[in-house]
Amino acid sequence: MSVDMSDTPIQATLSLTERDGLPDALRSLIKAYPRNGWEQNANYSQLIAFWLDRHLMFRRLLDQLDTDVKAALDGNEAQDGYKRKLSRFGGMLINQLHGHHQIEDAQYFPVMTRLDTSVARGFDILDADHHSLDGILSDLANTANAVLQYQGKQPGFVDTAAAMKGRLDRFRPLLNRHLVDEEELVVPVLLKYDPPQFR
Template sequence: MTDMNIPQDLLLSKRDGLPDALRALIKAYPRAGWVQNPNYSQLIAFWLDRHMMFRRLLDQLDSDVKAALDGAESQDVYKRKLHRFGGMLINELHGHHQIEDAQYFPVMAKLEKNVERGFDILDTDHHALDGILSDLATSANGVLQHGGATAGFIDAAAAFKGRLDAFHPMLNRHLTDEEELVVPVLLKYDPPQFR
């Protein structure tokens, strides 16, 4: 499904939202009315909950690294948290994106041809996020493998914080755009395979 011919201004690192042509369904099915819609399903609730989990994990990783950098948390305690929450974020995001690319997006793009291009954009986001997640994991491993002086640990943690700060807005942009495409399609069509 991936169409790598996405205009530069619609790449995840550049855009501040989807173009108006891809936002027609979100206007017809605004976020404020999702839960009240009769087609709001357990799948939608579960899927949105997964997105909330990703946002919470990012917030947790951010507060933990700040505590480590401020000296409010020991290296050992921080490393345990980073291993747990960082691993959870990376592994869960990879699995989530694989299911979307293989199962959900192709079906939804066929249901609503007017937003098919939006699913291409989201698929391209997933490929971009894979590379960013790999860099994030490498940076986290630099922290986890550090066993020396405090100064080196602080440098490694600061480098991880920088990667995390760059990743956070891009993941949030992707999740928001994805929600504003996927949920309206599910509300409009209530496909039986996704109930």
């Protein structure tokens, strides 16, 4: 994918809901530092490992939420049991993602933008993703709350759980797109420059 970065508004072709990856202009570092060599790089740090582990946690929480809602829809999980799991894992996903994004926007991205201006536009894209995800997470929380507050009989519960399943199905590819693009910008910058403030 080749895009003229100077004329492309983030809200259009590079928005989270529209793009299928980063444009070539922002992929120079991932080509120089491919994913399969990250852990062998001398600059692979505890911070990188921790940060990637957070991303893995988000993916696992989504997997857990999906497994749980399927069990509820199949009748293999009682309402109360499902609600407890949804409250625990859904709350964890939403709260941890919000905190993660705030730290990135306030502390990590400004430093990385200064380290390599050739990919600075990428951090603007990731910041825009965070704003988009805020709204999506709010919708996810509202749908989860509808499930948690439901007190009626099983047919109505199935409808609210199905709405949750639909919300998760729409959220997963957007979060994964963001996480992959973020990893392919952030990790190569850290491997190339090894900034002392992030050691």
